[in-house]
Amino acid sequence: MACCQLIPSFGDLAANRDLTASAVAEAAAAGASVVVLPELISSGYVFESREEARACAQPSDGETVRLWTRLAAHHQVVIVAGFCEVTADGELYNSAALADPTGLRGVYRKAHLWDAERLWFTPGSDAPPVVTTRFGRIAVMICYDLEFPEWVRLPALDGAQLLCAPVNWPAYSRPAGERAAEVIRVQADAGVNRMFIAACDRDGIERGVGWIGGSVIVDADGWPLAGPLEPTGSGAMITAACKLDDALSKAVSPLSDMHADRRPGLYRRVAE
Amino acid sequence: MACCQLIPSFGDLAANRDLTASAVAEAAAAGASVVVLPELISSGYVFESREEARACAQPSDGETVRLWTRLAAHHQVVIVAGFCEVTADGELYNSAALADPTGLRGVYRKAHLWDAERLWFTPGSDAPPVVTTRFGRIAVMICYDLEFPEWVRLPALDGAQLLCAPVNWPAYSRPAGERAAEVIRVQADAGVNRMFIAACDRDGIERGVGWIGGSVIVDADGWPLAGPLEPTGSGAMITAACKLDDALSKAVSPLSDMHADRRPGLYRRVAE
Numbered sequence: 306m307a308c309c310q311l312i313p314s315f316g317d318l319a320a321n322r323d324l325t326a327s328a329v330a331e332a333a334a335a336g337a338s339v340v341v342l343p344e345l346i347s348s349g350y351v352f353e354s355r356e357e358a359r360a361c362a363q364p365s366d367g368e369t370v371r372l373w374t375r376l377a378a379h380h381q382v383v384i385v386a387g388f389c390e391v392t393a394d395g396e397l398y399n400s401a402a403l404a405d406p407t408g409l410r411g412v413y414r415k416a417h418l419w420d421a422e423r424l425w426f427t428p429g430s431d432a433p434p435v436v437t438t439r440f441g442r443i444a445v446m447i448c449y450d451l452e453f454p455e456w457v458r459l460p461a462l463d464g465a466q467l468l469c470a471p472v473n474w475p476a477y478s479r480p481a482g483e484r485a486a487e488v489i490r491v492q493a494d495a496g497v498n499r500m501f502i503a504a505c506d507r508d509g510i511e512r513g514v515g516w517i518g519g520s521v522i523v524d525a526d527g528w529p530l531a532g533p534l535e536p537t538g539s540g541a542m543i544t545a546a547c548k549l550d551d552a553l554s555k556a557v558s559p560l561s562d563m564h565a566d567r568r569p570g571l572y573r574r575v576a577e
Numbered sequence: 578m579a580c581c582q583l584i585p586s587f588g589d590l591a592a593n594r595d596l597t598a599s600a601v602a603e604a605a606a607a608g609a610s611v612v613v614l615p616e617l618i619s620s621g622y623v624f625e626s627r628e629e630a631r632a633c634a635q636p637s638d639g640e641t642v643r644l645w646t647r648l649a650a651h652h653q654v655v656i657v658a659g660f661c662e663v664t665a666d667g668e669l670y671n672s673a674a675l676a677d678p679t680g681l682r683g684v685y686r687k688a689h690l691w692d693a694e695r696l697w698f699t700p701g702s703d704a705p706p707v708v709t710t711r712f713g714r715i716a717v718m719i720c721y722d723l724e725f726p727e728w729v730r731l732p733a734l735d736g737a738q739l740l741c742a743p744v745n746w747p748a749y750s751r752p753a754g755e756r757a758a759e760v761i762r763v764q765a766d767a768g769v770n771r772m773f774i775a776a777c778d779r780d781g782i783e784r785g786v787g788w789i790g791g792s793v794i795v796d797a798d799g800w801p802l803a804g805p806l807e808p809t810g811s812g813a814m815i816t817a818a819c820k821l822d823d824a825l826s827k828a829v830s831p832l833s834d835m836h837a838d839r840r841p842g843l844y845r846r847v848a849e
Contacts, residue, residue, distance in 0.1 A: 416840055416843060417838055417840065418838075419830070419833055420830040420832045421831075421832060423832060424832075428840070430840075430843060432843070432846075449833075449838075452769050453769070453838075453839060453840075454726030454727070454730075454765075454769060455726070455727060455839075455841075455844040456843070456844070458726075458727070458847050459846060459847070462846065462847075479800070480800050486764075486768050486799055486800075489761055489764050489765055489768070490768060490769060492758075492761050492765070493726075493761055493762045493764070493765030493766070494765070496724075496758050496761070496762060497724050497725070497762060526758060527761065528751070528752050528755060558691070558692040560692045560693060560695060560696075561692045561721075563724070566689055566690075566721075566725075567689075567725060568688055568689065568700070568725075569727075569847065569848050569849055570848070571688060571702060571728070572731075572847055572848040573848045574704075574731060574734065575727045575730050575731065575734075575841065575844055575847055575848060576841050576844040576845045576848045577841055
């Protein structure tokens, strides 16, 4: 599988479609079966008003998602990518599409909106989709969602072997020698669920905002198979071979199983 | 605060009491206000039968916990330490006591039993206690509990500023250069809750079992303040100054808050 850490052109939907088409072609040529692109790769991220976001938004059957669906069929791959969505009734969502060679299989709307996103987007309220593809059962969530382990648990309980997460991780300072906290959380999310995770970050500088550029693919124990990257300023791709069947077993010792050992009856207050 | 990565003498309760008394004295002399000792430090870990565990078990008002309560008063510290507990009706628990200068403040019984522990211990079913001490609000859980983020969430929602976790992390091989997965999960547990965590591991070899020896104290963002240690073969202590008030705010950006941004109404299936 591949994560393409791209640099969108803010507000230029046509240029971003071309960028994603090139990236998917490159990933497919490198042998990828599953290609993850960043959050809001259709539009860029740093909106300053709801009107700006609306001007960049497209329906889930709009030109960008239709392109990704065609690319998935053409290259015979799964594509998971983020886009700025507008619905028929005018709501804006920070969304991600999952397309496979048979068509558009799912649209996920980010449930946990980061910082100013809440000023323009409506939070989604549907659980992450888990889609059965020819490569395995693949789930989708977006960026800040990954920092809510209850939310990550849902697709894992629904049988996801791989969670694909378009992200835009804003840069911040961290202690020398440390991985980004977001990467560490992805590792933990994966390990406690025995589920692969591919988080595809963006790159470049947009309206003064830099990014961690920390795209990473981790295995079902949370160990990085590729990445985490550092920002390159020009974009980058990581690829890894993932035996997704490893995620079918949650056993971690002769008598321990990360899912069967849960005590859901004791967790009630988490959902109140 | 301090974590004392000790080596218990298997089955020798008197020797282990002496060991913990020395360790608490050393930690207090080093200026610690909160001292965490390993899981099952009263007895050792590698039981081979329920009878062995029973022979090492003591009630929560037994000699070991009474010693810790006296030590807490004598040194004017909080002590969190693991012990093999037997109740009046003969149930065995993998427990931890929290004592402060005013007395025994809480006993927690491990809810998520690791591997063979389930052959001798009864799982606890009470949420981790959150105790208001003169140093802040302190919670307790034990080892494998830390790998269930729903469980870690509960004391955080209950206002814990610091989670003290006696652990016994069995050694296993991991990729070169990687921290133990358990440490990474502690970092994530802390960061997504903005809560300090002190995990105190054990050291040495017991009945052929080695340990990660990865004691670590992390801040409310999950960054290590001390440790993670490597096994030393002779025991070790880590100390860190923790401003526990940092954990009072869950804000992580102008409009984002790790607790307020939760969507508990969407997490229902986590508790089913």
